[in-house]
Amino acid sequence: DIQMTQSPSSVSASVGxxxxxxxxxxxxxxxxxAWFQQKPGKAPNLxxxxxxxxxxxxxxxxxxxxxxxxxxxxISSLQPEDFATYYCQQTDIFPxxxxxxxxxxxx
Amino acid sequence: EVQLVESGGGLVQPGRSxxxxxxxxGFTFGAYAMSWVRQAPGKGLExxxxxxxxxxxxxxxxxxxxxxxFIISRDDSKSIAxxxxxxxKTDDTAVYYCIRDSYDYSxxxxxxxxxxxxxxVTVSS
Numbered sequence: 181d182i183q184m185t186q187s188p189s190s191v192s193a194s195v196g197x198x199x200x201x202x203x204x205x206x207x208x209x210x211x212x213x214a215w216f217q218q219k220p221g222k223a224p225n226l227x228x229x230x231x232x233x234x235x236x237x238x239x240x241x242x243x244x245x246x247x248x249x250x251x252x253x254x255i256s257s258l259q260p261e262d263f264a265t266y267y268c269q270q271t272d273i274f275p276x277x278x279x280x281x282x283x284x285x286x287x
Numbered sequence: 288e289v290q291l292v293e294s295g296g297g298l299v300q301p302g303r304s305x306x307x308x309x310x311x312x313g314f315t316f317g318a319y320a321m322s323w324v325r326q327a328p329g330k331g332l333e334x335x336x337x338x339x340x341x342x343x344x345x346x347x348x349x350x351x352x353x354x355x356x357f358i359i360s361r362d363d364s365k366s367i368a369x370x371x372x373x374x375x376k377t378d379d380t381a382v383y384y385c386i387r388d389s390y391d392y393s394x395x396x397x398x399x400x401x402x403x404x405x406x407x408v409t410v411s412s
Contacts, residue, residue: 212396229398
C-alpha cells in the first residue's frame with residue numbers, strides 16, 4: 181500500500197500568514213493527489229484534486245503543487261475560516277490512502 | 288443540489304451485521320462511482336471501499352481491514368449505495384461517510400468530490 185505522510189502534524193499560524201503543508205508518498209504516484217479540509221464535527225470538503233486543480237467554489241488562496249512523491253498545499257493568506265484539519269489523499273493506486281492530517285491552529 | 292444522506296448507523300454488538308444506506312439526489316447516480324470512508328473517534332480518515340458504475344462493470348475495491356467482511360453494492364434504480372458490514376469488530380466504530388467519485392475521462396482518474404454528512408456506527412457489547 182502507498183503510505184501518505186503529512187508534515188507538519190500541526191501548525192500554529194496567524195490570520196494573514198502563508199501556510200504550507202507537505203504530503204509525501206511512499207512511492208511515486210501520478211498526479212492523482214487531492215486535498216481535503218475538515219472542520220470539527222463536519223464532513224471533509226474537497227479543496228484540490230489532480231494535485232493543482234481548484235475545486236469549484238474554493239477560494240483562490242488555496243493552491244496545490246508537486247509531482248512524484250512530494251506534494252504541497254499552500255494557503256497564501258490564512259483566513260479565520262481556514263482553521264481546520266487538512267488531509268491529502270492519493271487515488272492513483274488501490275487501496276486509496278489518506279495522510280494522517282495536519283491541524284492548522286490559531287497562534 | 289447534489290445530496291448524499293447516510294442512514295442505518297447505530298449501536299451493534301461485536302460479530303453482528305449492519306447495513307448502511309447512502310440515498311442520493313441531484314445527479315445521475317448511475318453515471319458515478321461511489322466510495323465509503325470512515326473516521327474513528329478522534330482519528331483521521333480511512334478509505335473503506337469503492338464501487339464503479341455499471342458502465343465500468345460495477346466492480347468493487349476494498350481496504351485490507353474490511354476485505355471479506357464488508358460488501359459495497361448499489362441500486363441505480365433507487366440512486367442508493369449500500370455498505371453491508373459483517374462480523375463487526377470494536378475497531379469498526381467510526382463515522383461512516385458516503386462519497387460521490389467524479390471521473391476525469393481524459394486522464395482516467397477518480398476524485399472524491401461530494402461527501403455526505405456521515406452516520407455513526409458503534410460496535411460494543
